[in-house]
Amino acid sequence: MSDTEPRIIVALDYPSEEAAWRLIEQLNADMCRLKIGKEMFTRLGPDFVRRVIGRGFDVFLDLKYHDIPNTVAAACEAAADLGVWMMNVHASGGRRMMESAMERLARHASHPRLIAVTILTSLSQEELTEIGFPGTPEENVLRLAALAHDSGLDGVVCSPREAAPLRQRLGGDFLLVTPGVRPASASLDDQTRVMTPADAISAGSSYLVVGRPITAAPDPLAALQAINAEIADIPI
Ligand code: C5P
Secondary structure, three states: OOOOOOOEEEEOOOOOHHHHHHHHOOOOOOOOEEEEEHHHHHHHHHHHHHHHHHOOOOEEEEEEEOOOHHHHHHHHHHHHHHOOOEEEEEHHHOHHHHHHHHHHHHOOOOOOEEEEEOOOOOOOHHHHHHOOOOOOHHHHHHHHHHHHHHOOOOEEEOOHHHHHHHHHHHOOOOEEEEOOEOOOOOOOOOOOOOEOHHHHHHOOOOEEEEOHHHHOOOOHHHHHHHHHHHHOOOOO
16 A cells, blocks of 8 residues: 555445436545445446446455355456456355466456455354354454454455454455444444544555445545545554
8 A cells, every 4th residue: 555545445335326317427536435335336237337447446256255166267267358457255255266366367367355254243143153153253253253363365454443453463465445434423323343544544444435425425525635634644
């Protein structure tokens, strides 16, 4: 990471392409990156991703692959062929799945980043036990993040509350990509365990995924600029 690269990834969670473009046209690639997830990808497909990349934006394709190693490696290669900057898999797919994906991407000319989802923050302790994961959510996050690190991945998606222990345990180069970020003045929406952008970066987050505080703001560009200003002086 360099001091000047954008650390905000704006989550494009829109039901229509028109709504997404109304936002994208106000932004530029020096200020932020963009995240395209399952809803927009399923509605609009790879052409939408190509069009966004064609406007000069780095795209995080948030499709959370989880399948047998060969299938996930092939899907990651297809995402790399699209030109995405970052993509993700579920760490619970296991070491061989993550290593196969990394090996395939290492051979790709564009070298996109591959990160892992550890435990979905929506899962309660009871649900985690029900699907056969003993221990607390925090213990599972640390264990799966360490597995992603050992499997050669570039980083993990994590809650800002987990950033400090993960940074301490997994070192300075491992990317920590954190949603659940809210400027002090913003609505919490349905997020519960939030941190401000400055606190999340200070705790060790590499990139912040921010949706509604920007996409639902009366002036999205001003909201993004305010967040960038809040984190500008915090060293990496
Ligand atoms: O609008 P908001 O800032 O809450 O959007 C956050 C984005 O990060 C959404 O795209 C959401 O799906 C994603 N996300 C999250 N919490 C997680 C993982 C992903 O909010 N634990």
